[in-house]
Amino acid sequence: MPLDKHSESFDYIVVGAGSAGCVLADRLTVSGRHRVLLLEAGGHDRNIWIHIPLGYGKLFSNAKVNWLYSSEPEPELDNRAIIQPRGKVLGGSSSINGLLYVRGQAADYDHWRQLGNTGWSFEDVLPYFRRAEDQQRGADALHGAGGPLAVSDVCEPHPLCEAFIAAAEQAGFPRNDDFNGKTQEGAGYFQLTARNGRRCSTAVGYLRAARRRSNLAIVPHAHASRILFAGRRAVGIEYLRDGKTFTAHANGEVIVAGGAFNSPQLLQLSGLGPAQLLSSLGIEVIADMPGVGADLQDHLQVRMQYRCTEPITMNDVIHSWRHRVGAGIRYCLFRKGLLAVGAGYAGGFFRTSPGAATPDVQVHFIIFSGDTSGAPLHPFPGFIASVCQLRPESRGFVRIKSADPRMPPAIQPRYLSSRHDCDTVVAGMKLLRRIMRQPAMRRYVAEERAPDPACTSDGDLLAFARATGSTVFHPTSTCRMGPDATAVVDERLRVHGIERLRIVDGSVMPALVSGNTNAAIVMIGEKGADLILQDAGAGAPVEVRASG
Ligand SMILES: Cc1cc2nc3c(=O)[nH]c(=O)nc-3n(C[C@H](O)[C@H](O)[C@H](O)COP(=O)(O)OP(=O)(O)OC[C@H]3O[C@@H](n4cnc5c(N)ncnc54)[C@H](O)[C@@H]3O)c2cc1C
Numbered sequence: 001m002p003l004d005k006h007s008e009s010f011d012y013i014v015v016g017a018g019s020a021g022c023v024l025a026d027r028l029t030v031s032g033r034h035r036v037l038l039l040e041a042g043g044h045d046r047n048i049w050i051h052i053p054l055g056y057g058k059l060f061s062n063a064k065v066n067w068l069y070s071s072e073p074e075p076e077l078d079n080r081a082i083i084q085p086r087g088k089v090l091g092g093s094s095s096i097n098g099l100l101y102v103r104g105q106a107a108d109y110d111h112w113r114q115l116g117n118t119g120w121s122f123e124d125v126l127p128y129f130r131r132a133e134d135q136q137r138g139a140d141a142l143h144g145a146g147g148p149l150a151v152s153d154v155c156e157p158h159p160l161c162e163a164f165i166a167a168a169e170q171a172g173f174p175r176n177d178d179f180n181g182k183t184q185e186g187a188g189y190f191q192l193t194a195r196n197g198r199r200c201s202t203a204v205g206y207l208r209a210a211r212r213r214s215n216l217a218i219v220p221h222a223h224a225s226r227i228l229f230a231g232r233r234a235v236g237i238e239y240l241r242d243g244k245t246f247t248a249h250a251n252g253e254v255i256v257a258g259g260a261f262n263s264p265q266l267l268q269l270s271g272l273g274p275a276q277l278l279s280s281l282g283i284e285v286i287a288d289m290p291g292v293g294a295d296l297q298d299h300l301q302v303r304m305q306y307r308c309t310e311p312i313t314m315n316d317v318i319h320s321w322r323h324r325v326g327a328g329i330r331y332c333l334f335r336k337g338l339l340a341v342g343a344g345y346a347g348g349f350f351r352t353s354p355g356a357a358t359p360d361v362q363v364h365f366i367i368f369s370g371d372t373s374g375a376p377l378h379p380f381p382g383f384i385a386s387v388c389q390l391r392p393e394s395r396g397f398v399r400i401k402s403a404d405p406r407m408p409p410a411i412q413p414r415y416l417s418s419r420h421d422c423d424t425v426v427a428g429m430k431l432l433r434r435i436m437r438q439p440a441m442r443r444y445v446a447e448e449r450a451p452d453p454a455c456t457s458d459g460d461l462l463a464f465a466r467a468t469g470s471t472v473f474h475p476t477s478t479c480r481m482g483p484d485a486t487a488v489v490d491e492r493l494r495v496h497g498i499e500r501l502r503i504v505d506g507s508v509m510p511a512l513v514s515g516n517t518n519a520a521i522v523m524i525g526e527k528g529a530d531l532i533l534q535d536a537g538a539g540a541p542v543e544v545r546a547s548g
Contacts (some may be wrong), residue, residue, distance in 0.1 A: 011251055015224040016256070021092065023522055025216055025525065043064070055339075083263070085260070091142065136153060136191075148326075167441035168348055176349075226405070228249075240406075267479065269283065289497075291486035296477065301364070360424055366384040371446060390416070392415075
């Protein structure tokens with residue numbers, strides 16, 4: 001008999017059906033032994049633009065699938081408020097993201113281990129990446145095949161991307177056909193989390209099969225407002241739905257998977273956070289935890305815009321009805337062409353100085369141009385190459401401004417608040433310019449639109465970054481994992497000092513990874529599920545081994 005979503009108690013309650021939450025819902029229910037409630041503030045992923053990769057541009061400002069957050073004015077970015085989109089739909093941000101599949105560097109995870117997080121070195125987490133993956137190119141020592149998360153080569157060669165890759169080679173960087181292979185360094189095409197030209201969010205990859213199980217109850221449009229405690233033990237969740245308040249009880253654990261903004265918000269609303277802040281808002285303090293909402297990290301990108309000499313960019317397709325129809329037909333018939341392209345087409349990972357042990361900047365090469373992310377495309381041929389520092393030192397915070405769970409928290413990444421970050425961003429811009437001025441690329445550059453070619457000094461370049469820089473949408477680390485006094489969860493993702501409460505999502509990253517964050521968070525979901533089942537004495541439900 002199916003579970004009664006609104007009255008029963010469950011073994012596990014998972015808050016948030018995002019990149020990690022969908023993985024948990026699947027892995028915790030596969031044995032049939034556990035009854036799981038999955039609460040999601042957003043609705044079903046029925047919007048057609050979720051599933052067509054290029055449609056991601058249409059989801060930036062759609063309140064039906066997006067929390068539409070914004071940062072507080074950023075002091076080091078000329079006091080501009082920076083948009084902070086987050087998925088509010090089954091699949092979470094994996095339903096609205098740019099689809100790029102990049103795991104980061106082995107050194108990122110070895111660093112997590114060095115910070116005291118046993119079980120999180122690259123060697124430890126690689127089996128979970130492999131278990132998750134359904135790599136179109138097949139399995140090998142670094143890749144998995146047959147897993148729920150489809151990874152494919154959607155992008156066909158494009159003359160502009162070929163020129164970019166050749167220009168990088170002319171500038172002394174290698175061509176790289178696999179950013180998740182032995183080395184990340186070099187220029188090449190991105191792989192996408194897509195199958196047959198359609199997005200593979202975690203809702204598609206994991207939840208579609210799991211939702212048919214009678215031991216999983218999924219409640220969409222359910223906004224968790226508070227974690228319920230008995231002393232220092234989490235016992236359930238209070239949530240809002242259709243203007244009513246419901247409670248659900250967990251015999252096993254409550255698992256928070258609301259993402260880097262909403263997870264610390266929910267903990268703070270529930271009495272776990274900086275005591276002074278909570279008391280000032282009239283919230284009873286269960287535990288004074290200054291680390292909840294601290295250490296916000298994000299990737300800042302600086303977009304350099306170019307007018308193209310030839311009408312071969314996406315701008316030209318979008319502004320011609322004949323090309324649009326052609327692209328539509330090609331996509332419908334073959335699932336190929338411009339509609340199958342994600343946020344970046346080609347790109348690369350580069351070291352800004354020989355002293356850097358591994359790449360310290362990422363470039364996204366995009367064959368369209370607009371003034372900002374999500375803005376209308378320019379009415380002329382254009383393209384963009386953006387530079388982003390991979391391991392920023394800048395740290396910000398997420399803090400509730402109200403005890404009302406429906407009010408957004410204050411989000412303050414404090415981009416470019418470290419000297420090292422400013423220097424790396426400027427070095428990255430210079431490096432990118434060097435690539436763009438190589439012969440292979442020069443023939444396509446009609447004009448450097450932004451920054452202006454006269455913008456050359458370090459001071460001018462930094463001023464440009466401060467005036468135009470924006471997020472690459474990778475906030476993490478607001479409920480950081482670690483053994484130290486301000487860490488929020490331990491290496492098994494249990495909240496320090498609290499029983500039966502775990503956090504499993506991007507907020508637990510000890511440090512931001514050197515790449516796009518979805519792949520790493522799916523891995524965290526996979527490993528988190530095993531930790532939960534091991535602690536329940538149920539053992540690992542699925543072998544930690546990808547097929548092939
Ligand atoms: C526009 C955009 C583009 C991106 N592009 C890429 C890319 O190309 N490649 C890449 O690797 N990464 C990309 N990312 C980042 C990546 O998608 C995210 O880091 C990742 O999806 C976050 O996973 P998560 O599980 O931590 O949180 P989410 O996936 O955001 O999941 C959190 C879920 O919890 C729900 N929730 C939150 N609070 C509550 C509550 N109180 N009650 C109930 N439910 C709640 C949310 O609605 C959401 O569904 C992008 C992100 C965005 C927004």
